[in-house]
């Protein structure tokens with residue numbers, strides 16, 4: 001019988017590759033299967049999926065060196081099986097080489113009807129041990145960009161733009177950091193419990209639990225014993241998982257009890273839960289997303305947290321006319337869809353699913369969303385524009401372009417709710433822009449924009 005861990009890992013990798021779908025969405029699709037796995041299998045499955053995506057181009061180099069068939073001519077599903085096996089041989093000490101090869105051959109029989117496929121996989125993998133140590137690291141004379149791409153498994157186009165912006169030294173640190181496995185951060189639900197109680201509950205089920213240095217009411221931890229929803233206090237709504245960067249962006253909006261808030265692009269409700277907490281569950285939050293099934297999950301999430309001030313609406317917010325049906329808001333959080341290039345360490349598929357053209361398309365969509373938000377914000381109101389990226393197209397350039405066309409909107413420094421210790425993460429213009437390589441935070445961008453008056457219509 002084929003091990004569930006490897007089979008599920010393979011199915012996830014095939015789906016990501018074939019449909020260019022984001023890892024988190026694909027994992028969602030497999031959640032029922034994952035929930036039935038025992039913790040050991042689930043850990044192995046996670047290690048394989050994330051490991052293969054993290055090191056993909058390096059693993060492919062080993063395949064190319066070990067196979068007589070050129071890499072691009074190998075059937076994509078067989079390529080994924082080879083990547084899974086090579087990842088185990090190189091990175092997972094606990095898996096003997098023979099087991100990695102045997103399970104790869106079994107997987108091949110399971111998914112391929114091509115007669116020679118199992119023999120081909122067996123033959124390639126028998127060569128791996130001989131070749132991988134010779135070619136895994138680049139020769140020292142390799143030019144910088146190619147050396148970084150080889151060593152850290154990062155596409156050259158990303159390294160080129162980072163090197164042009166930051167120089168070689170910082171790019172190297174950034175390249176290393178995107179492959180580090182980050183700790184997980186949770187936000188304590190103060191309506192249900194407190195830090196001390198939750199830390200006590202967590203202590204036995206996770207490792208390295210400690211208060212997050214940037215923000216109050218947040219705990220960092222690693223190596224959860226099982227799935228997050230099995231951790232103590234989860235079912236009781238004691239916490240929500242959310243990186244400190246995203247929490248700091250929520251504090252920039254600083255919503256108050258009784259206000260009318262729009263959570264635009266609300267997704268599964270990470271920000272919604274935080275905003276409701278800041279409002280002490282008093283007032284009204286309208287959570288909007290293009291994806292209705294995400295909003296259904298958001299509704300369950302709010303029930304779990306004990307939040308009852310949220311109503312949801314499935315809507316395309318790039319259509320500013322249609323959005324007027326939502327009414328006007330005191331504050332708006334726009335968590336815009338983006339490349340996610342600040343969170344590669346959590347979503348390593350982003351390395352292989354993005355290109356420069358795509359950044360321009362994101363920027364166009366972000367600009368349209370900002371236009372809608374400008375119309376929905378009450379005079380005197382505040383909005384926060386946020387993306388989990390630090391690429392200029394999606395951050396400063398989008399905002400500078402927007403402000404040039406909206407004299408009624410102004411950047412504003414975060415208010416008193418923003419923690420003092422995090423002010424070092426603000427730029428000269430008061431944009432919040434932490435760097436993942438320096439601060440152990442997700443790469444992020446958020447800016448607060450105040451609407452100071454009505455927009456003047458200029459006669460042409």
Ligand SMILES: C[S@@+](CC[C@H](N)C(=O)[O-])C[C@H]1O[C@@H](n2cnc3c(N)ncnc32)[C@H](O)[C@@H]1O
Pocket residue numbers: 264265266267268269270271272288289290291294315316317318335336337338
């Ligand atoms: C960055 S994610 C939101 C994450 C969420 N706010 C959270 O904290 O968990 C961006 C969201 O924008 C949604 N989206 C994309 N295009 C949209 C549009 N035109 N109108 C409304 N929502 C959109 C996506 O479905 C996705 O859920």
